[in-house]
Amino acid sequence: MFKSAALVLLSRSSHSFLIHHTPRRSLPLCFTHKMSTQTEVTQNDVISPPVARRDEEKVCFAGVGPADWDVKMPRQSNDSSEKLLDPPVAIPDPYGWLRDDTRENKEILDYLRAENEYSQSMTTHLKGLQDSLYDEFLSSIQETDYTTPRSREGFWYYTRTFKGESYSAYCRAPKTSDTFSINWDGTKESPIMPGEEVYLNVNELAKDKSYCSVGRVKPSPSQTYIAYAVDFSGDEKYEMHVRNLETGEDVALTEVGSDHLLEIDGLLWGKDDDTLYYMTMDEFHRPYRLYQRKDWKSDAPTDTLLKEELDDLFWCSSYKSLDGKYIFFDTASKETSEVWYLSTEEESSVTEMKCVTKRRNKVLYEVEHGDDSWYVWTNVDGSPNMKLMSSPATADSAANWELVVDTNGTPLFDGSLAKSLDSVTVLNTHVVIEGREGGIPRVWIYSKDSKNMKMLSFDEAAYDVGMLAHFEADTKSIAVSYDSLVTPPSSIEISLDDDSQRTVLKTKAVPGYDKGSYGCDRMEVLSRDGEAKIPISVVYSNETMEKVKAGERVPVHLYGYGSYGACMEADFDTTRLPLIKRGMIYVIAHIRGGGEMGRQWYEEPNGAKYLCKKNTFNDFVDVAKFLVDTWTTPEMLSCEGRSAGGLLIGASINQAPELFKCAILGVPFVDVAVTMTDSTIPLTSGEWVEWGNPNEEKYHQYMMEYSPMNNVQKGKTYPACWLTGGLNDPRVAYWEPAKMTATLRHANPNNENPICMKLDLSAGHFSASDRYKYFRELAYDYSFLLDQLKLAN
Structure with missing residues (x-):
């Protein structure tokens, strides 16, 4: 939960001004x-x-639950050994x-x-x-614009905005070569690329709505359908839909059973168009279950619960490996994580997920797949930063995790203070690593063949850089987004074999x-x-x-x-x-x-x-x-x-x-203190491993001081x-x-x-x-x- 809010007071600065009178309304007694x-x-x-x-x-009581406290609402995490305040302390x-x-x-x-x-x-x-x-x-943006096209299974995918329209339109065009050419005259009516089709116009979804936020938009493996999620209130409860891109037919996925199946922006396609995966939330707005849906086109689809996380401290997510071979269920607190997987090759016959390695207190790890191996970045053994490790792609693999090394046998990322590792993208021939060094975002390219790793360099001393969305493992280049405090964003294509070969694909126009x-x-x-x-x-x-x-x-x-x-x-x-x-x-x-x-x-x-x-x-x-x-x-x-x-x-x-x-x-x-004492408030329990739990003696007074x-x-x-x-x-x-x-x-x-x-x-x-x-x-x-x-x- 990324907490946030706002504050306000009275009176003005010393200069005179006129306040236009607003008619007095009938005010409640409060x-x-x-x-x-x-x-x-x-x-x-x-x-x-x-x-x-x-x-x-x-008052709000911190410590052991008040006499009328619902025992289903935790006052601390299941595995906490800290002493609760007893008797409880009243917070005004x-x-x-x-x-x-x-x-x-x-x-x-x-x-x-x-x-x-x-x-x-x-x-x-x-x-x-x-x-x-x-x-x-408005004058500093190009109101009619487009994002850099990205390749995906025979199409270039991108979004467009149009002057006077509030939301984006999702577009695609047939891919006829490995490079794209833009033949756009700058108008709303002109296509960005030949054969362009608008497959999801958010402006149409938002008609007569005061709020409209589209979450994930996922093309199916055949590119015939898209699954998308949309929130019409701002409460981050999403409706899930599937659209047939050939007919334009849009079907809202129906809820089945007592679980709130369709309230979260977490959906994936399986090996083919027949299977969908999606997450659901508990009553406190916490993602905690992963479902598989078969026969989603029918009036009576089959929903199978694959995995659930009942510990309130853990926040769950799901994703698909870039090579398409695995569905992952990631459950993590701020300090501990665990990843489960299901092979898409077996999804029609097997619905039992396996664990990459069981959770261990204060051990974080994330996983990608490639070359029949797990690529794991983890702080195992208490390293200050994340290490990059690999092992065969099997269950309970931690005993076989080994540091990924360069041609000299030196670990690429050993978890030391020198540089930090944030994410890993596994391609067929290379591994692209994003992290930080010297306080600046960095991108490294590692060749699986030569075992050499090189950090991408740029002219400015301080900047922001990161990979653009990437959907295909079989590629000879990547694209990054680059900008700085004074340099507008550019998307740059970079050769994996020779990073000096760079092509600026698009630079954000900033008029004036x-x-x-x-x-x-x-x-x-x-x-x-x-x-x-x-x-x-x-x-x-x-x-x-x-x-x-x-x-x-x-x-x-x-x-x-x-x-x-x-x-x-x-x-x-x-x-x-x-x-x-x-x-x-x-x-x-x-x-x-x-x-x-x-x-x-x-x-x-x-x-x-x-x-x-x-x-x-x-x-x-x-x-x-x-x-x-x-x-x-x-x-x-x-x-x-x-x-x-x-x-x-x-x-x-x-x-x-x-x-x-x-x-x-x-x-x-x-x-902070009142919210963190009360686990009935959405997302509170998971935050105890960020701020501490004010119900516990160890943290109460410290939190009250700030x-x-x-x-x-x-x-x-x-x-x-x-x-x-x-x-x-x-x-x-x-x-x-x-x-x-x-x-x-x-x-x-x-x-x-x-x-x-x-x-x-x-x-x-x-x-x-x-x-x-x-x-x-x-x-x-x-x-x-x-x-x-x-x-x-």
Whole structure:
């Protein structure tokens, strides 16, 4: 679960502006509006922030279950040996009444709408800026465009977008040679390639829908059908369909039995068109079962349960080997994993999966197949990073795992600190490995024949690179996507035998962008504990940097995440350009808790997990202090994070509210202690091996010391806060930003900076699915930020 949420407050900066009056609505008893006395306005009757009632008696108990606790709901993991708090400890939860699992409570919905109305009233004067930002976002993309075609069983597959249409269209064209040629005149009507057919137009699926997100789209082995999944609410519960590409007939797969068979985006084809595999979720939104469906075309298909995972800590997924020979069921916590397999050659007669190797505590491994062998990347024997190993493709194979070596017998990846390994693609003649070295994403090509391995090199010092989707094992080349902070993305075809043979297949068009007007740097900031050099990636306009060199202080926007071992790359993003063009320096802090410097950047004892989690927040604040010491001032420094990055921002502004003028908390995971005590909340149990379990003595007090909701300071001036959320979000529930917003206002009612929350009542964790609506929402967010930093003109 990638937690996330948002936060908001009251009042304005010192300059005058006009708030357009929104008619007062009939308000429920749970909250009130009061007249604002903190904002200079030209009307007497203006919307003030809703004041949520506080239920001072409401608490959430951490520790052994309360007397009425459902014994089916775990308070800790099955194999935990840690002591539960006994007697339980009460955690204050005065805004707990805002939680409604049904999302239908009128009192609460009215309150959320009132929050939206308040936020809208606080930004009415920014309508012109919002329109300008929206226009800038659109002008920096090519609205009618296509993705790089990828080869698959006789076709080139790609997607297209069309000016004025919100969603993509999935297309394909017959493959007549190993290389493709683009004969496109740039118009909506012209095909990208000869023989083009649109086999799934998401714009048609999205008609009359406020939200539409298509998940996996899987062509069948014969390329006659596609199986696809679509979510119409943002709650990440998917409908599954199969479409006949010859007839255009679209069939919704029916649910069979009592299990929620068709609620997750996890579907695969078997050896041929007759068999489908798909995942299902339990009642807490956790993928846990893999099914095989035979006779899917009939009214009475046969569903067979192949594998299930009943341990709440484990999150499951399924995939098919690139050579098509195996279906895999992967079950993993953040620390332990296990992989099961079924041969597609035997799927018609055998439905019992075998295990690659049984799980062992704190041993992670992943598997691919090739040459009748397993290719395994694993941290077995406690290595800091993942090793690359191989063995015969048999069950219980761990005893035969051996390090993959080069021609000199030197292991390619031995798990040491020098470089980290993230994924492996096994082709017929080569193995392509993706990982990191020196904090930068890397791609290595290993020849099975010569046993030589070479890392792909590029001209820029810092960049983002990774393989594009690859569907065929029999190939002489691969394609990678390459970009940097100042270089728009390109897809590059690279020969497997000679990586100097490179062909740029496509470069993303960025109308009006002049690379020469921008610059970027990679720097390091020493952490307060002296244990880490925190990398930061910096992008700016040359004009702004000239001001800095002349000794002038300039506005800076600081972005971070720092959880789950996830990496924030030094990549290209057109939505940063409006900030940079207005004189801001944009900084990405690669703080501990991420994986930028390998797994040791994430794991205990030197990373930021469990009882080291505060390193994430300390690193971010240390970077902010460095920026104030060098380029900016607190009045010109803003910060932003989403999901677990929202936790980062909440904890950081609690620690050092005086450092920031404005903070954006997107779908922020801010009610850490309360959420993590309650396994009835979707996805909670699996997170105990990320944050720790506050029901246990070992973790409780530590978590209480950083949980943003529980550490808002009184009597402090907080930065202007802009929190966002989605009503249907299953990852970070809408009530987290709502509760944080109310908490910030209550603690500092006279805060000189506004606290606002914007909640999307028709979306989930990932904001708007409509690309135009997404740009509108982002323009809304950034207008608030620019206004607070006095850059709105």
